[in-house]
Amino acid sequence: MYILAIETTGAAASVALINEEGLISSEATGERLNHLQNLMLMTEKLLDDSKLSIGDVSCIGVSEGPGSFTGIRIGVSTARALSQALNIPIISVPTLKTFVYNIDHYKGIICPIFDARRNQVYSGAYVWDRQGINITEKIKGDAYSILEIFEELEKSTTGQDTEIMFFGDGITVYEEQILNWAEKVSASGLKVTFAPENIRYQKASSTACMALELFKHDRATSYENIKPVYMRQAEAQRKLDEGILTAYK
Amino acid sequence: MDHLTMAIESSCDETSVAIVRNGREILSNIISSQIEVHKVFGGVVPEIASRHHLKNINGVADEALKVAGVTLDDIDLIGVTQGPGLVGALLIGLATAKAFAFAKNKPLVGVHHIQGHISANYIEHKELEPPFMALVVSGGHTSIIEVLGYNEFKVIGRTRDDAAGEAFDKVARVLGLGYPGGPLIDEIAKKGNKEAIHFKRVYLEKDGFDFSFSGTKTGVINYLNTEKQAGREINIPDVAASFQQAVMEVIVRKAVDAAEKLGQDKIVLAGGVAANSSLRTMLENACRHKGIMLFCPSTILCTDNAAMIACAAYYKYKEGYLDDMSLDAFPNLPLE
Numbered sequence A: 001m002y003i004l005a006i007e008t009t010g011a012a013a014s015v016a017l018i019n020e021e022g023l024i025s026s027e028a029t030g031e032r033l034n035h036l037q038n039l040m041l042m043t044e045k046l047l048d049d050s051k052l053s054i055g056d057v058s059c060i061g062v063s064e065g066p067g068s069f070t071g072i073r074i075g076v077s078t079a080r081a082l083s084q085a086l087n088i089p090i091i092s093v094p095t096l097k098t099f100v101y102n103i104d105h106y107k108g109i110i111c112p113i114f115d116a117r118r119n120q121v122y123s124g125a126y127v128w129d130r131q132g133i134n135i136t137e138k139i140k141g142d143a144y145s146i147l148e149i150f151e152e153l154e155k156s157t158t159g160q161d162t163e164i165m166f167f168g169d170g171i172t173v174y175e176e177q178i179l180n181w182a183e184k185v186s187a188s189g190l191k192v193t194f195a196p197e198n199i200r201y202q203k204a205s206s207t208a209c210m211a212l213e214l215f216k217h218d219r220a221t222s223y224e225n226i227k228p229v230y231m232r233q234a235e236a237q238r239k240l241d242e243g244i245l246t247a248y249k
Numbered sequence B: 001m002d003h004l005t006m007a008i009e010s011s012c013d014e015t016s017v018a019i020v021r022n023g024r025e026i027l028s029n030i031i032s033s034q035i036e037v038h039k040v041f042g043g044v045v046p047e048i049a050s051r052h053h054l055k056n057i058n059g060v061a062d063e064a065l066k067v068a069g070v071t072l073d074d075i076d077l078i079g080v081t082q083g084p085g086l087v088g089a090l091l092i093g094l095a096t097a098k099a100f101a102f103a104k105n106k107p108l109v110g111v112h113h114i115q116g117h118i119s120a121n122y123i124e125h126k127e128l129e130p131p132f133m134a135l136v137v138s139g140g141h142t143s144i145i146e147v148l149g150y151n152e153f154k155v156i157g158r159t160r161d162d163a164a165g166e167a168f169d170k171v172a173r174v175l176g177l178g179y180p181g182g183p184l185i186d187e188i189a190k191k192g193n194k195e196a197i198h199f200k201r202v203y204l205e206k207d208g209f210d211f212s213f214s215g216t217k218t219g220v221i222n223y224l225n226t227e228k229q230a231g232r233e234i235n236i237p238d239v240a241a242s243f244q245q246a247v248m249e250v251i252v253r254k255a256v257d258a259a260e261k262l263g264q265d266k267i268v269l270a271g272g273v274a275a276n277s278s279l280r281t282m283l284e285n286a287c288r289h290k291g292i293m294l295f296c297p298s299t300i301l302c303t304d305n306a307a308m309i310a311c312a313a314y315y316k317y318k319e320g321y322l323d324d325m326s327l328d329a330f331p332n333l334p335l336e
């Protein structure tokens, strides 16, 4: 049994293979944002290196978002088409939660932040419970302002000495604000760190780990049920709904 | 042995998958249109188009296979539009086509959207073969192309500003007709007098085959402003008919001149605006007068559809074209 995991929601794309023992091989590209061109090539190489063919894959795992809209679509459409053509099930993996697998046995709070522009981040906060899908969700994955995230983190940690580790490309944008906030909350026992570069971003090996857990919990489904998770409307739709844009007759 | 091509088209606002036998015979041609979705915005919104393509594509592919009565295993070739078009829309079709080809180990060929539009005529007219002169008129293109072989093109003339379809959309907007403009103007123009108002015909250089429609479009806007300021009532059917006449007259004249100058005795019409009734009538008359044979696709093959892409992919593949898994989207892909 092999799951092929696809991760294209961030600046760098990657693919990984995992079997039921949790053994992983993966392939990533250093090239940024050229996922359509690279994705199948990486998959081809990963399978070749593992001495496997695409027919040996029995399930597809795909990072569903949030992240780059374009990246999400490349991953989801590729995953769905592979699943449809190979007639194998597919698992939708919530991208923010996969960060729990970026760092083993971390005791603190894992807080990925993706730059969503318009002064927002896609974010959530999670605690690795036991190994498994028992991830405790401290903050629900959604679009927030960074201040809302700070507020939510404070709320969910009141009276605890705990560590928070930030992940994701939002760090580049919000580093200073996070450091200022960290100083403010250090008195109340919160320790803030940034994930080291090598585990800071989305990666398919984590998607694969989570996909395997979800697979064991019977969460594999048909490609028809897999939807991208944008966490935000299209800009034109939002403007229309908010009355900034008037409907064309 | 029959050869089956499956093709995917998703360059703008239609998601389409088709199965075509031996290059010219349609087994299925499923088109899921998003016109209703974009109407409220008065034009195609790329982000929304991409979302709908993703939502629809697997179901459309499934239906295309079902209607054709085949499975992916029976397919001999996968074709896909790789440009030009909206990049976010193109990549849904490309990612899907690549995954299909990879999963089933099938050859893959990327197709230029305009080559597809021209190829629609091979499906419609079984006897048609290159060389000929092609006139491609659509929302994004107005081009005169000398088709020297199935895969050999020489662009003789192109628009320097708006495509004809764009100009129609903009004029329809100022006339308050709605979206999309082409069919709406065509319809209301039937009730108007095409000689009522003289809008400028822009021929650019003598002997040149490039187009410019922005002047004619501006002419309409200026006319409407002048009439409004003078407090005169505007006869919308007359304006629509006169505008349409001004645009089509130039297109038809240039296409016929190009065919004559280059010694082509056939003109092939293609693209979304090829469904326009006044263009067809004028072109028919001009061709008959000059002894040129005219070929037009039926309405369904004028719109963006995957059958035309399958046909183009088939003739590319037959002449040795083949793509690999690095196939990418090219929003500004050139034809030549």
Ligand SMILES: [Zn+2]
Binding pocket: B113, B117, B138, B271, B272, B303, B304
């Ligand atoms: Zn088109």
